[in-house]
Amino acid sequence: MSAEVSAGQPALEAPAATRPEPGALALQWATVRVLLARDVVRFFRQPSRVVGALAQPILFWFVIGSGFAGSFRVEGAQGLGYQQFFFPGVVTMVVLFSAIFATITVIEDRKEGFLQAVLAGPGSRLAVVLGKALGSSTIALMQASLFLLLAPLAGVRGDTVNLPLLAAVMVLSALALTGMGMSLAWWVRSSAGYHAVMSIVLLPMWVLSGAMFPLKGAGPVMAWVMRLNPMRFSVEGVRRALYGVEASAAVGSAQSGLGLEVPVLLAFAVVFLGLAAFSVSRRE
Amino acid sequence: MLESPVPSLPPPLLQLEGLTRRFAGRTAVDGLTLSVRQGEILGLLGPNGAGKSTTFQLLAGLLAPDAGHVRFAGQSLSLSDPSLRRRMGIIFQRGSLDDLLSARENLLLGARLYGLSGARARERVETMLTLIGLSDRGDERVGTWSGGMRRRLELARALVHQPRVLLMDEPTQGLDEGSFRTFWAHLKRLRDAEGITVLLTTHRADEAEVCDRLAVLDGGKLVACDTPAALAARMGGDILTLEAPEPEALATQVRERLGLEASVVEGQVRVEVAQGHALVPRLVEAFPPGRFASVSLRRPTLADVFLQLTGRALGADAPAPQPVAKRGRR
Numbered sequence: 001m002s003a004e005v006s007a008g009q010p011a012l013e014a015p016a017a018t019r020p021e022p023g024a025l026a027l028q029w030a031t032v033r034v035l036l037a038r039d040v041v042r043f044f045r046q047p048s049r050v051v052g053a054l055a056q057p058i059l060f061w062f063v064i065g066s067g068f069a070g071s072f073r074v075e076g077a078q079g080l081g082y083q084q085f086f087f088p089g090v091v092t093m094v095v096l097f098s099a100i101f102a103t104i105t106v107i108e109d110r111k112e113g114f115l116q117a118v119l120a121g122p123g124s125r126l127a128v129v130l131g132k133a134l135g136s137s138t139i140a141l142m143q144a145s146l147f148l149l150l151a152p153l154a155g156v157r158g159d160t161v162n163l164p165l166l167a168a169v170m171v172l173s174a175l176a177l178t179g180m181g182m183s184l185a186w187w188v189r190s191s192a193g194y195h196a197v198m199s200i201v202l203l204p205m206w207v208l209s210g211a212m213f214p215l216k217g218a219g220p221v222m223a224w225v226m227r228l229n230p231m232r233f234s235v236e237g238v239r240r241a242l243y244g245v246e247a248s249a250a251v252g253s254a255q256s257g258l259g260l261e262v263p264v265l266l267a268f269a270v271v272f273l274g275l276a277a278f279s280v281s282r283r284e
Numbered sequence: 285m286l287e288s289p290v291p292s293l294p295p296p297l298l299q300l301e302g303l304t305r306r307f308a309g310r311t312a313v314d315g316l317t318l319s320v321r322q323g324e325i326l327g328l329l330g331p332n333g334a335g336k337s338t339t340f341q342l343l344a345g346l347l348a349p350d351a352g353h354v355r356f357a358g359q360s361l362s363l364s365d366p367s368l369r370r371r372m373g374i375i376f377q378r379g380s381l382d383d384l385l386s387a388r389e390n391l392l393l394g395a396r397l398y399g400l401s402g403a404r405a406r407e408r409v410e411t412m413l414t415l416i417g418l419s420d421r422g423d424e425r426v427g428t429w430s431g432g433m434r435r436r437l438e439l440a441r442a443l444v445h446q447p448r449v450l451l452m453d454e455p456t457q458g459l460d461e462g463s464f465r466t467f468w469a470h471l472k473r474l475r476d477a478e479g480i481t482v483l484l485t486t487h488r489a490d491e492a493e494v495c496d497r498l499a500v501l502d503g504g505k506l507v508a509c510d511t512p513a514a515l516a517a518r519m520g521g522d523i524l525t526l527e528a529p530e531p532e533a534l535a536t537q538v539r540e541r542l543g544l545e546a547s548v549v550e551g552q553v554r555v556e557v558a559q560g561h562a563l564v565p566r567l568v569e570a571f572p573p574g575r576f577a578s579v580s581l582r583r584p585t586l587a588d589v590f591l592q593l594t595g596r597a598l599g600a601d602a603p604a605p606q607p608v609a610k611r612g613r614r
Contacts, residue, residue, distance in 0.1 A: 022399025027366060034397045038382060045384045045425075112378030114393075117441070120344040120374045121397045122366040 031123025035131025036138065038114065039102065043139045053098070053143040058150065061090045064212075080243065087154035088238035089211025092231060094147050095140045095173050096206055102136030103181030104194050125281035132182060133273055137174035144170055151242060162241040165262070169237030172265035176230060179272030186279040209235045230268045237261030294322040297481045298449055302352035305338050312338040314504035315352065320449070325475065325482040327495035329590065331598055335504035336485035337377070340453040343483070344374050356448075370398060373442035373480070375452040379434060380441070383427030387418060387437050390426060391444050398445035412440035415477060416470050432463030436470055443478055450475075452484035456491055468494055487598055489587045498586070502594040512586060519584035519592060522560030526553040526567070528576040541570055549591070556584075556592075 022030070043049060061083070069082040109115035118128055148166075152158070184201075188194045208222070209231035215223055226232055240261065296319035303316040313335045320326045328336045341347040343354070345364050353360055354368070361368045381390050391412055395405040413419040416436040426434060435455065442450055455471075456464045468491075475482060484495070492498055493512050500508040500515070508515060528534040531548045538546040538555060544563075546555045553576070557563050560581045567579060590598040 021367070021370070024366060027370075027399050030396050030399050030401075034393050038385070038393060041389070042382070042384045112376075112380075114380050114382045116346070116376045116378075117374065117380040117394065118397060120346060120369065120372075120376075122369040122399070123397065124366075 027122045028124055028127040031118060031121065031127040032131035032134060035118065035128065036135045039132075039135025040138055043142075053094070054146050056097070057090045057094045057143075057147045060093065061086060061150075061154075068212075081155075084155045084243065085214070085239075086212065087151070087156075088242060089206075089209070089235050091144050091147060091170070091238045092173065092209065092211055092234045093206055094144045095170060095234070096177055096202065096231070098140035098143055099136055099174065099177035099181045100198055100202060102132070102139065102178060103185040104191060104198075106132065106182060106185045107189065107191050107194060126277045129179070129182060129273060129277045129280050133175055133178040133276070136178040136181075137171065140174040140178075141170055144174075154242075156242045160244055162244075166238060166241035168262050169234060169241060169265060172262065172269045173231075173234035173237075176234075176265060176269040176272050179269060179274075179276045180230075182276040183272060183279050186276070205229055205231050208232075210239075211235045230265075233261045233264045233268070237265065294324070296320060296355075297322040297357060298483065299355040300339075300343075300352070301355065303339065303342060303349050303354070304351040305342055305347060306350050312504050313342065313349075316501075316504070316506055317352075318499055318506060318509065320481055320483050321497075323475070323479065323481055324496040325471075325484070325494075327492050327498045328483070328485040328501055329487070329492050329498045329586070329598070330485075330501035330594075331487055331590075331596055334501040334594075336487075336501055337453060338504070339501070340451065340485050343372070343451055344376075344453075345369055370445070371448045373445065373447035373450045375435075375438045375442045375450070375455050377453040377455075377457060379438055381426050381434060381437060384425060386423050386425050387413065387429075388422040390437065391422075391441055394441040395444045400445055408444050408446070412444050415474055416440045430463075431459055432466060435459060435463065435467050439467070439470060439474065443474060443480065446478065448481060450480050450482045450484075452482070454485055454487070456486075456488065464490070489585055489590075489598060492586045500590060500593055502596070507593050508589075515589045516584055516586060519556070519589055521556055521558040521584070523582055523584055523588055524555040524557060524560050524563060524567075525580045525582075526555070526576040527578040528553055529574075534571075534575060537571070537575075538567075542566065550597070 065083040065086045068086070106115065110119065115128075118131075119125070123131075151161070181202075184197050185194055188197055208226050209229050210226060211231075215226050215232070218226055298320040300316050300318040300320075303313055304311065305313040316335070316339060318326075328339060330336050338347065342349050342363060345368075349363065354363060355361070356368055356371065382393075385393070388409055391409040392405060395408050400408060409422075410419065413422045416439060418433065418436060418440075421433075426437060429437070438455075442452075456467055459467060471482070474480070484491075486492055486495075495512060497509065497511050498515060499506055508518075510518075526534060526538075531551055531553050535546040535548050535553045538544055538553065542563075544555050544557060546553055548554070555563070564579055564581060567576075587598045590596075
């Protein structure tokens with residue numbers, strides 16, 4: 001090998017072969033960073049996306065929130081009007097939509113875009129999934145944080161907000177939902193198919209997460225569907241972080257007060273990211 | 285244009301050994317064995333469905349082979365091995381630039397993806413931009429660029445990490461003649477500057493002509509592998525094409541009256557003969573006026589070679605027969 005012969009002196013013939021090789025871990029990290037940096041830069045270069053990311057949840061919150069405000073009554077939820085009740089649901093929706101948007105781009109990007117070069121590069125498929133998940137989660141968190149600036153309008157008091165819980169729930173929700181979206185996108189393979197999945201699976205999951213109506217009032221079957229719904233833990237986590245245990249327990253289930261949101265969301269994040277990594281790393 | 289091969293052949297850099305890939309009952313790549321020599325430009329030639337793109341995807345690590353393996357510099361490696369992936373630069377048919385990023389940013393991300401960082405990555409980016417002649421436009425977003433400029437930038441992106449092998453899938457598809465020539469001028473210059481070995485798929489006859497060697501694929505199998513000149517020489521003789529109102533009837537009569545092998549290809553009668561010039565007056569005398577509208581005589585092209593080897597036309601991009609007077613390249 002030329003590398004051995006020319007050791008100790010500059011190799012003129014084959015610089016590529018004798019260049020110090022980046023370590024395997026360095027290449028994984030490089031792949032994650034490239035995907036993360038790209039997603040963030042892309043987000044800020046699409047002004048319509050930035051505006052939409054803020055305007056859409058506000059509109060949703062005001063329109064649906066005021067529409068239901070009159071008919072919303074939950075026993076024991078003292079002082080929690082519908083606008084307040086609905087606010088955490090919209091926070092979760094922001095995270096969900098961001099994850100959907102990020103993963104729907106994967107479908108085209110892998111066939112005729114930047115992602116091809118990443119998949120054919122030296123980083124592992126796990127690094128690709130992590131990079132994409134971190135990129136999409138970062139954007140989701142930026143969007144959700146902007147929307148959270150409106151929290152005082154929803155009756156949230158700055159001194160009672162549980163910020164560590166809020167941050168943990170949002171980060172884990174973003175990772176779990178991106179992992180879920182990416183696994184689906186990888187199998188579905190077409191944008192049209194993904195839209196179908198979105199309206200049949202993802203949006204109903206959000207509606208049945210306790211975002212729009214409380215678990216308490218639902219029928220027995222519906223209540224079980226809602227109990228097992230991953231997104232429910234996201235909504236309840238945000239609600240508890242913003243409004244405290246009592247107000248949340250009044251509309252949710254008994255678990256609300258038990259602090260199960262973080263471990264459950266962590267488990268979902270690990271499972272869905274693992275599923276995404278499995279799907280993506282299967283070289284067909 | 286066609287250099288004669290160097291007397292002592294360079295050693296093989298990339299060897300495909302029995303590479304096979306099946307899709308639901310169809311074998312797209314069937315036991316493909318092929319050596320790519322150090323420093324050469326090897327073209328995989330074939331029509332759609334010949335197995336070129338599947339071969340490309342296998343080598344790009346996007347598909348897993350059902351059988352076979354590759355050797356890089358003599359070492360047997362899995363196609364997903366990071367040390368093999370690092371040594372390959374890849375240009376995809378549909379492109380892989382990010383339209384929202386500038387040319388510089390696209391190259392910088394490309395460099396970082398392969399572990400280059402800091403000053404070294406930036407230095408490589410500037411070198412590549414200069415080599416493709418786009419350094420003054422490096423800060424423009426590539427979404428607004430023309431196809432030719434984008435392809436050149438793809439070339440720079442694929443080579444920014446100094447790979448040993450450049451792999452390209454139909455790199456000039458959809459480019460006009462001028463952009464095609466510019467792309468290839470840059471490619472050959474980069475090949476010399478960076479000492480790379482090139483493997484590409486193509487179904488353009490003009491692109492096949494500029495390769496050092498061609499591997500002709502049909503039905504997932506290698507049917508021939510040689511220099512373009514040697515492949516064209518296999519045909520011997522000339523190609524005579526007759527435009528006729530009733531091509532089938534004319535072909536039959538050419539066979540009967542002149543004892544020649546005549547076939548109908550794309551509505552024209554086609555005759556392959558050793559001495560084309562001598563045949564033209566015989567043809568004109570043998571048939572009354574009106575039986576054919578024109579006669580053209582030319583040397584065989586790669587498209588003809590392909591037709592002979594596989595029994596199928598190379599593709600829509602194959603050049604149409606041209607009048608004798610216009611041909612004079614060889």
